[in-house]
Amino acid sequence: MPRLERPTDQPIPGGGSMFDIVLIGAGVVGSAIARVLSQYRCTVAVIEKESDVGMAASSRNSGVIHAGINYAPDSLRARFCMQGRKLLLTWCDELNVPYKVCGKLIVAPSEEEVPGLRRLRSTGEANGVPGLAIIGPNEITELQPGIKAVAALHVPSSGIVSPYAMTLAMAEEAAVxxxxxxxxxxxxxIRPVDGGYAVDTDRGTVSGRWVINSAGIHAGHLAQTIDPEAPDLYPCVGEYLILDKQVGESLAMSVYPAPPVGGAGLGVHITPTTEGNVLLGPSDEYVSDPETTSCAGKTADQLLEEAMIMWPALPRHLVIGAYAGIRAKRTSPSVGGFGDFLIRQTPSADRVVHLIGIESPGLTAAPAIADYVVHEILHANEPLVQKPLSEVVHRPWSTRFDDLPEEEKERLVAKDPNYGDIICRCEGVTKHELLHALNNPLGVKTLTGIKYRCRATMGRCSGGYCLPRMVEILQEEHGWEPDDFVLRGPSSPAFAGRLIEERHD
Ligand SMILES: Cc1cc2nc3c(=O)[nH]c(=O)nc-3n(C[C@H](O)[C@H](O)[C@H](O)COP(=O)(O)OP(=O)(O)OC[C@H]3O[C@@H](n4cnc5c(N)ncnc54)[C@H](O)[C@@H]3O)c2cc1C
Incomplete structure (x- = not known):
């Protein structure tokens, strides 16, 4: 059998060819910019170090659509959060990405925290956030039973979105x-060359007339290769616990504490996901390794303890997993708190644009950041030509089979028996969905990439049932060799070796 094709088999476009725009980093921000650019007549290359898009902060966050109460009114964070929230909901509708405007409660466990709620309310009002109200214990219980607090700020325009589906859907549509x-x-x-800029990579050089550096936590030091005055970034890890869907049934909206003064995050919150699970977190700890994604047992205890101040009866035995994401902070550990987003054109090379310190609310803000970069920087400099609508292909994210009405399920099973073959019991994933995930337009073949596209292995058994079934299908029907099975990329093989020799009776 031939070896499975890998991204590194794709040659780097060299030989003096120059793209109109080279984008570095395919997180939610880079993917949003790629989506907007794909609607114009221009050539775009996206350089991404991982085996799939959205594998860094963009899939490792709270998935909360922020309303705009936490940011100083004259900041870019406030501006892009307010504009981004609106655009995000429109984009989710266009891309069929799951989201819910479920609202949020920011709770004060004691009278001491109530002034903090008032401050948030006035910041939110200055930013134009609608419907903010400080409510008492009875109204809190009506909105979300089980929460212990003397008061709460109700933020009805806040919501939740599937962050990885958002990023993947935007990138896949850009690719098609x-x-x-x-x-x-x-x-x-990044360095200047005749007619543009060269981006040197570990696989060769890619050149562009414009370069957009959207490399997340690495954006600062990458910027400094051409723009020595660009600021440093400081990695700050946020760990989460994932709770079973049973818990999701009793959580209607996100519940946050009043943000800790000077803290590097918004405090440990409890939030539902669009798939029905519940997240607890994140912690906030400055770290030296910008790639760390490991979770510590002692942090898990601390997350549970803090969440249970707000929700004392939280069923702590229903934790089914954990993950961590890295914040790209502009403020050092000694300063703490938050810096603003920085969108910086290199003074000596103004067609090299750096997006630096895009921490929270970067997920919410991503469509507005993309709109700003494409229209107010690129297009304002040299007009881009829009493709006619008939030339733009829409590629909606697939609705999960499990979420379809019964009659539709029956119709699909009659059309294709692969819909009737449930390969993942926890998440109700069908063989059809597995194969659809495998045929993604980015050519991603990692097990994590398949997981994010169809949710197989994301349930409470963590792959105990579905992983062997997936391996069987991919080996027997698609000719995958053991070495082809990797988790996130080539450095994480799924199989270390064979324990027993194959028997040929
Ligand atoms: C714990 C946590 C919770 C959060 N919660 C929320 C929330 O609820 N709501 C919200 O709105 N925001 C939230 N955020 C913020 C949001 O997740 C980020 O602002 C957003 O994901 C940033 O997107 P990005 O594309 O800039 O960065 P990233 O997602 O980090 O993407 C950068 C990409 O660049 C690639 N890259 C890096 N270096 C290179 C290189 N040298 N060459 C090629 N590729 C490279 C990386 O692999 C990555 O794919 C949270 C963030 C964290 C960490």
């Missing part, structure tokens, strides 16, 4: 509309 994605390709330097 002609954007070139170079995965497993790490940018190391």
């Amino acid at each position: 509309n002609g954007v070139t994605f170079l995965l497993e390709c790490e940018a190391t330097q």
